[in-house]
Amino acid sequence: MEEQQATVSDRPLEPQRRAIVIGASSGIGAAIFEELARRGYLVAGLARREEELTAVCEKINESQPGRAFAFGHDVTNFGSIPDLFSQVVTAIGGLDLIIFNAGVMPSVDLDEFNFEKDRQMVDVNLLGAMAWLSQAAQRFRQTGQGHMVGISSVAGDRGRIANPGYNSSKAALTTYLEGLRNRLTRHGIGVTTIKPGFVDTAMLVGAKRTFGVISPDEAARKIINAAESGKQVVYVPGWWRLIMIIIQHIPSFIFRRLSI
Amino acid sequence: MSKENSFFTTNHLEPVTAWGGASSSTAYVYRPSTIEELRDILTAARQNDRTIAFKGGGNSYGDAFSNREQVVLDLMRMNRILEWDPQSGIIRVEAGVTIDQLWRYVLGDGWWPPIVTGTAKTTVGGCAAMNTHGKNAWKMGTFGDHVLEFDLLRADGEIVTASRETNPELFHAAIGGFGMLGCFTTLTLKLKKIYSGMLHVEGASQPNLAGAMRYIEERLDNSDYLVGWLDATSGGRGLGRAEMHRGIYFQPGEDPFSAQTMQVEHQLISDSIMGILPKSSMWFYMRPFMNQLGLRLVNTAKYFSARMLSGEKGHLYQQSHVAYHFLLDYLPNWKKAYGRNGLIQYQAFVPVENAEQAFTDIFTHCQKRGLPNYLSVMKRHKPDDFLISYGVDGFSMAMDFRITNRNRPKMVALTQELDEIVLRHSGRFYLAKDSTMRPQTVQAYLGQEVIKRFCDLKEQYDPEHLFQSDMWRRLFAVRSEKPVTQSG
Ligand SMILES: Cc1cc2nc3c(=O)[nH]c(=O)nc-3n(C[C@H](O)[C@H](O)[C@H](O)COP(=O)(O)OP(=O)(O)OC[C@H]3O[C@@H](n4cnc5c(N)ncnc54)[C@H](O)[C@@H]3O)c2cc1C
Numbered sequence: 001m002e003e004q005q006a007t008v009s010d011r012p013l014e015p016q017r018r019a020i021v022i023g024a025s026s027g028i029g030a031a032i033f034e035e036l037a038r039r040g041y042l043v044a045g046l047a048r049r050e051e052e053l054t055a056v057c058e059k060i061n062e063s064q065p066g067r068a069f070a071f072g073h074d075v076t077n078f079g080s081i082p083d084l085f086s087q088v089v090t091a092i093g094g095l096d097l098i099i100f101n102a103g104v105m106p107s108v109d110l111d112e113f114n115f116e117k118d119r120q121m122v123d124v125n126l127l128g129a130m131a132w133l134s135q136a137a138q139r140f141r142q143t144g145q146g147h148m149v150g151i152s153s154v155a156g157d158r159g160r161i162a163n164p165g166y167n168s169s170k171a172a173l174t175t176y177l178e179g180l181r182n183r184l185t186r187h188g189i190g191v192t193t194i195k196p197g198f199v200d201t202a203m204l205v206g207a208k209r210t211f212g213v214i215s216p217d218e219a220a221r222k223i224i225n226a227a228e229s230g231k232q233v234v235y236v237p238g239w240w241r242l243i244m245i246i247i248q249h250i251p252s253f254i255f256r257r258l259s260i
Numbered sequence: 261m262s263k264e265n266s267f268f269t270t271n272h273l274e275p276v277t278a279w280g281g282a283s284s285s286t287a288y289v290y291r292p293s294t295i296e297e298l299r300d301i302l303t304a305a306r307q308n309d310r311t312i313a314f315k316g317g318g319n320s321y322g323d324a325f326s327n328r329e330q331v332v333l334d335l336m337r338m339n340r341i342l343e344w345d346p347q348s349g350i351i352r353v354e355a356g357v358t359i360d361q362l363w364r365y366v367l368g369d370g371w372w373p374p375i376v377t378g379t380a381k382t383t384v385g386g387c388a389a390m391n392t393h394g395k396n397a398w399k400m401g402t403f404g405d406h407v408l409e410f411d412l413l414r415a416d417g418e419i420v421t422a423s424r425e426t427n428p429e430l431f432h433a434a435i436g437g438f439g440m441l442g443c444f445t446t447l448t449l450k451l452k453k454i455y456s457g458m459l460h461v462e463g464a465s466q467p468n469l470a471g472a473m474r475y476i477e478e479r480l481d482n483s484d485y486l487v488g489w490l491d492a493t494s495g496g497r498g499l500g501r502a503e504m505h506r507g508i509y510f511q512p513g514e515d516p517f518s519a520q521t522m523q524v525e526h527q528l529i530s531d532s533i534m535g536i537l538p539k540s541s542m543w544f545y546m547r548p549f550m551n552q553l554g555l556r557l558v559n560t561a562k563y564f565s566a567r568m569l570s571g572e573k574g575h576l577y578q579q580s581h582v583a584y585h586f587l588l589d590y591l592p593n594w595k596k597a598y599g600r601n602g603l604i605q606y607q608a609f610v611p612v613e614n615a616e617q618a619f620t621d622i623f624t625h626c627q628k629r630g631l632p633n634y635l636s637v638m639k640r641h642k643p644d645d646f647l648i649s650y651g652v653d654g655f656s657m658a659m660d661f662r663i664t665n666r667n668r669p670k671m672v673a674l675t676q677e678l679d680e681i682v683l684r685h686s687g688r689f690y691l692a693k694d695s696t697m698r699p700q701t702v703q704a705y706l707g708q709e710v711i712k713r714f715c716d717l718k719e720q721y722d723p724e725h726l727f728q729s730d731m732w733r734r735l736f737a738v739r740s741e742k743p744v745t746q747s748g
Pocket residue numbers: 279313314315316317318319320321324325335355356376377378379381382383384385386387389390391392393394395438439440442443444445588692693729
């Protein structure tokens with residue numbers, strides 16, 4: 001990607017808000033990237049596929065010049081994250097909101113027990129989040145302000161037959177976010193856990209028996225609303241909360257026999 | 261982009277907030293106490309592609325000392341008094357020495373800083389960088405007029421000395437140059453001889469703006485300080501009704517107790533105001549008045565009490581220098597009365613012949629927009645020979661506006677309209693008080709020629725633009741940030 005020039009100075013009475021979205025090249029993340037820019041944030045988007053990412057970034061900058069920044073990055077490249085974090089923050093001139101959205105869910109057969117796939121999900125979905133959010137936590141703690149969001153999943157609420165590796169990566173992410181929230185709320189820093197249901201993205205292709213599917217744009221709006229109003233745990237859409245309460249309460253001896 | 265080193269770790273990150281509290285940005289803050297430490301930070305910043313802004317006491321109202329996500333050097337620890345000659349009144353100090361430190365040091369020998377600001381928490385370096393003025397500006401000029409010489413640390417780490425004889429161009433540009441040409445390390449000042457710790461003060465009320473201006477004009481030759489506190493909330497013929505204060509030094513031998521009155525203890529103001537309320541909670545009692553109605557009540561009460569006490573003819577009393585100049589410092593946290601979003605100040609400098617019209621237009625315009633200012637202070641000035649100058653043969657009006665989250669867009673629009681009024685009347689502005697100007701406003705009052713000379717000096721003394729601030733980028737070099745490249 002070409003050199004990016006930051007417009008980092010605000011006019012004192014017109015403060016800018018600034019955000020980072022990790023996993024911004026497609027699906028929900030790309031929609032968040034665009035929606036944040038629409039709401040007036042300076043936003044940096046990160047992802048591996050630079051072509052897709054740059055396309056989203058350029059689309060934003062066409063209508064809102066100078067609003068969006070793109071950084072090619074693989075979150076499993078853990079060692080590079082501290083430097084990259086400070087580079088991105090410098091480029092956009094500060095940080096008010098960070099959204100960790102990167103996630104993978106390779107398809108797994110019902111009889112497949114594949115450590116490589118499981119590990120990939122833990123690396124991206126969980127360790128990637130830890131690597132990025134711990135950087136943000138340090139900074140927010142030091143500066144006394146900031147908000148972070150992790151995109152987990154309803155899939156983290158229960159271990160299921162389809163993809164135990166995905167379930168556990170999201171369950172661990174949910175617990176990690178809860179722990180961060182308990183640590184940071186007392187210091188004025190907010191942590192929001194998002195648990196989407198079905199969203200119409202590449203990840204859903206090939207998934208069986210979906211229902212109540214919403215668009216990435218709708219998901220993005222709900223996610224940012226939740227962050228801006230400082231919510232703690234939000235299902236997207238909200239009615240998933242009820243479904244998951246029911247699912248969580250199905251006794252194991254029945255749940256084992258179900259095919260959900 | 262070079263690799264970050266351990267120098268720029270999160271534990272140096274701090275919010276750097278404008279004095280008025282209406283804006284803030286985060287920066288890596290360092291507090292060197294020696295020139296060697298200062299140089300080390302310059303080197304580290306350069307190696308890491310970071311820019312540097314200087315901060316003295318942090319009393320500028322806007323973004324003059326902030327530097328978003330870059331380095332801010334707080335110079336308050338470089339605060340030694342190096343040489344003092346009580347015979348000549350010449351003193352050499354480090355740039356972080358405050359006006360408070362300075363007056364306490366020299367008063368016993370019969371001296372006083374010739375130019376003091378409305379707070380004593382400003383530093384000598386900050387006063388030189390903004391070229392501050394006092395209530396005696398028409399007579400004594402600006403802070404820079406009393407600087408004999410200074411040492412300036414350049415971006416390349418070398419120290420250069422400047423005075424009216426040596427490097428005069430740098431001398432006249434670094435003073436007023438808001439920290440963009442280098443860091444003052446030491447300054448030599450000539451102080452003012454005084455013969456008492458007290459001042460004669462005359463208080464008087466004036467029915468309107470024209471009266472307030474006339475009061476000042478008629479007393480220019482036989483006063484040492486002149487200031488007016490105006491009520492910008494009253495309408496019609498009472499617009500700008502004012503409480504005036506005039507200060508006059510004691511003559512040699514006039515104060516029989518000068519040995520006592522020139523002691524530090526004699527200057528200090530007691531711990532409670534009116535003997536009942538503790539000062540530290542004054543802001544709490546002031547808060548209810550910080551709305552439109554309350555404001556009018558207070559201003560009206562102030563006007564009538566001044567009138568009852570002194571009338572238009574004036575009444576005379578005596579006040580210590582500290583009480584006369586730094587009253588606000590003795591009301592801790594008074595700015596809290598403005599609420600969470602703080603305040604900004606808007607100060608306009610207008611030539612004598614246009615001032616009455618300009619200020620009338622400004623006041624009526626603020627009233628029309630429903631954004632009256634909470635405190636308006638009028639002073640008299642004269643032109644000076646520094647490059648970045650706000651000096652005029654005329655008056656200045658400094659107006660405090662309360663900021664709320666809701667009124668920000670309205671304030672932005674209002675100040676732009678006020679800028680036009682001021683420019684139309686050949687007025688000028690002062691960077692120390694500014695939060696709202698645009699590059700084109702600065703170009704209009706300074707002129708392209710002056711800006712070019714300043715930028716040429718910047719290229720000469722700091723070709724890499726190592727020294728930057730949020731204000732510099734906002735007003736002078738909107739796109740001088742270092743480019744950022746992506747990486748993985
Ligand atoms: C209550 C109050 C009353 C005031 N009254 C007046 C008044 O009557 N008259 C008036 O003129 N102003 C007044 N001011 C404004 C104030 O005097 C100026 O903003 C002054 O510059 C502040 O000095 P400081 O040490 O706080 O510097 P800062 O505000 O910290 O910095 C001011 C500028 O100086 C630069 N700087 C600081 N130190 C150095 C250094 N060593 N070398 C190079 N650059 C440096 C900074 O980069 C910045 O651009 C008032 C402010 C307040 C809050």
